[in-house]
Amino acid sequence: MSGHPGEAGWTVGIDLGGTFIKSALLSPEGEIVAQDRVPTGGHDGVDAVVGRIAEGIGRMSMSAPVAVSGVGLGVPGQVDMATGHTGDVPNLPGNWEGVPVASMLAEATGFPVRLINDASAFVVAEMGLGAARGADTGLCVTVGTGIGGGIIAHGRPVFGLGGASGEIGHIIVQPGGVACSCGNRGCVEPLATGPAIRAEAVRRCVQGFSTRLPQFVGGDLNLITPEVVDEAARAGDAVAREVLEDAGRWLGYALAGAVAFLAPEVVVIGGGVAREGSASWNAAVSTARANVHTCEIDQVRFVPAALGYDAGVIGAALWGRG
Ligand SMILES: [Zn+2]
Known part of the structure; x- marks a missing residue:
């Protein structure tokens, strides 16, 4: 640059x-x-x-x-x-x-x-024009269909072998857990992304949990999306909120590991699934903050990505x- x-x-x-x-x-x-x-x-x-x-x-x-x-x-x-x-x-x-x-x-x-x-x-x-502008050390994460990420160190992007630095989605948070597309079991990606939220919300509907989620999609559970779950949670549906909090908590454990490792000034979260102020965002940030004891976690800023699409x-x- x-x-x-x-x-x-x-x-x-x-x-x-x-x-x-x-x-x-x-x-x-x-x-x-x-x-x-x-x-x-x-x-x-x-x-x-x-x-x-x-x-x-x-x-x-x-x-x-x-x-x-x-x-x-x-x-x-x-x-x-x-x-x-x-x-x-x-x-x-x-x-x-x-x-x-x-x-x-x-x-x-x-x-x-x-x-x-x-x-x-x-x-x-x-880093150049958005939420990590001016950061010397930073962590950028996108949560959507998958989880992507990257690292800023000394004010520059870190690429690593094959450009693969920052793959925070493939940190194992649950050994022996859910199969991941990368070949591992227990990566955070299949626990915290949009498909995970959708699948868990549908499962709770099918299993008869007391939730108004089906009303948000006219009874057609195929229409449940992470956005619908977020909408239901904001409307006070406890099951929807728990689904988002569970996903956010898994993300938060991965973030805690990465933050302990890097001690970044700023953590930028984008990608549309963990939006600022949502139950998943709040759970992710509070879990990360609660599980880092090696740097001044209060000084780490968690901010939404600025450039979107x-x-x-x-x-x-x-x-x-x-
Ligand atoms: Zn993986």
Whole structure:
């Protein structure tokens, strides 16, 4: 990242997701000036997806008043940041292992392209323009369908081997517990994410717990989402609140371990499932605070992510500044 904001150029950020390819043009001042999204169409294969990314770069660059100075691409999986090759990308069809995506895009568009893991892009965005701005040491966590995260140390993002630092979702909090997509048992991810909340809420409805949750979805339990559980909890439903508190508590144990390890100034939580002020947020933060005794936990700030839906493209665009 550029040391001086005044030296930053216009850059394009691309957030490659399983459903959409999001593109944005970022001004030197850090404003999104243009953006759009197209379906990823991952089943069309790697070449087709790379072609769509190149088209997005082309559209964004045409909106810039001067030539863009670089492009960043956020990838939902492993990237080799040195070579610009993708590694294992589990959420996209096709074989992305070892594909020279950065050089393919540079050749197609004429711009230098840098790859970054999507969780790292979130960290770069919140660090550069969001809730972790100015932090020397920080922890960034997203809780959604999965749990992602990243680390800031000495005012810089920490990437680690394969860009995999900060995978807080795969801290084991319950040895021998629920099977996780990573191959472990007992990771926090399958206990604290949106699917976990939904499954547990449905289970309690089916098992006859005294809850008004079914009324929030017209009796169709398939329509229960983490947002519905949150809505019911806010309306005073004790079962809904317990489901959120249980999930939040598991997240809080993982956060406590990470906070004890890193002693961050700030913990940024984003991703939509543990929203600030929700029962899950409150349980996560209070559990984390209650279980760290090795640093001045009162001085650790727990704050919601600031950039929301745009964090992926903003982080990629900041990364594209080089
Ligand atoms: Zn795991």
